[in-house]
Amino acid sequence: MTAAMQLTSVLKTLADPTRRAVFERIAREGEVAATGLVHGSKVSQPAVSQHLRALRDAGLVIERREGRHIHYRVAPKGLGPLVDWLGHYQTFWAERFENLERLLKETES
Amino acid sequence: MTAAMQLTSVLKTLADPTRRAVFERIAREGEVAATGLVHGSKVSQPAVSQHLRALRDAGLVIERREGRHIHYRVAPKGLGPLVDWLGHYQTFWAERFENLERLLKETES
DNA sequence: CATTTATATAAGCAATGGCTTATATATTGA
DNA sequence: TCAATATATAAGCCATTGCTTATATAAATG
Numbered sequence: 001m002t003a004a005m006q007l008t009s010v011l012k013t014l015a016d017p018t019r020r021a022v023f024e025r026i027a028r029e030g031e032v033a034a035t036g037l038v039h040g041s042k043v044s045q046p047a048v049s050q051h052l053r054a055l056r057d058a059g060l061v062i063e064r065r066e067g068r069h070i071h072y073r074v075a076p077k078g079l080g081p082l083v084d085w086l087g088h089y090q091t092f093w094a095e096r097f098e099n100l101e102r103l104l105k106e107t108e109s
Numbered sequence: 110m111t112a113a114m115q116l117t118s119v120l121k122t123l124a125d126p127t128r129r130a131v132f133e134r135i136a137r138e139g140e141v142a143a144t145g146l147v148h149g150s151k152v153s154q155p156a157v158s159q160h161l162r163a164l165r166d167a168g169l170v171i172e173r174r175e176g177r178h179i180h181y182r183v184a185p186k187g188l189g190p191l192v193d194w195l196g197h198y199q200t201f202w203a204e205r206f207e208n209l210e211r212l213l214k215e216t217e218s
Numbered sequence: 219c220a221t222t223t224a225t226a227t228a229a230g231c232a233a234t235g236g237c238t239t240a241t242a243t244a245t246t247g248a
Numbered sequence: 249t250c251a252a253t254a255t256a257t258a259a260g261c262c263a264t265t266g267c268t269t270a271t272a273t274a275a276a277t278g
Contacts (some may be wrong), residue, residue, distance in 0.1 A: 011124035083202045
């Protein structure tokens with residue numbers, strides 16, 4: 001799998017709002033079981049299951065089985081292809097980058 | 110248009126490899142006419158035209174008419190929604206971010 | 219073992235997407 | 249005004265996508 005293909009996979013996976021919402025919820029909650037994600041979701045259990053599979057296939061989340069439950073968390077390197085690609089376009093978002101840089105430094109202290 | 114919708118638009122637009130290639134070429138060449146993009150493209154003129162429209166609608170490129178030619182360049186703020194969104198997930202790509210930070214500093218000097 | 223709970227898979231459907239060919243609309247210049 | 253060039257739009261086609269309902273699998277528990 002080439003870098004371009006991985007990037008395409010990440011972009012396509014995050015492009016769907018419902019699926020991105022699932023990802024964001026996993027990120028926010030740290031670790032969630034699939035059931036938890038179904039509750040409070042607009043779509044059905046199979047739909048959530050399909051989205052989780054897509055997120056996993058794209059390398060964006062990791063699953064950990066615990067009995068009947070499967071817990072999901074964000075994969076640390078999942079956003080890597082996206083970040084790397086954006087790195088090539090620094091000149092086009094340098095200003096915002098400065099903001100992030102400042103933010104990071106504030107967070108450190 | 111909400112921030113989430115803009116992000117969806119940017120992600121969907123960049124998710125197609127052919128269209129992303131067009132964007133990358135515009136970024137690389139600085140300013141290109143549509144004809145220039147058609148030459149050396151795998152797809153037809155209408156296809157390129159459709160991709161350019163999508164890129165423009167997503168706010169990723171800007172067009173400048175000059176006689177019969179329309180020149181495209183990357184819109185500085187186009188990647189903004191993506192960068193902003195990624196900002197919320199710093200913890201998941203902090204390491205790569207450090208690399209970028211280092212790279213930026215090297216570039217400055 | 220039987221039932222309940224958690225998740226995945228199958229099948230089908232309507233909508234979307236990206237491409238093509240054909241044609242329309244500028245814009246320029248002879 | 250006519251022909252050539254540059255780009256856009258229209259229409260149609262096929263593949264993909266996201267959803268649904270129905271069903272299958274897996275694991276825990278009585």
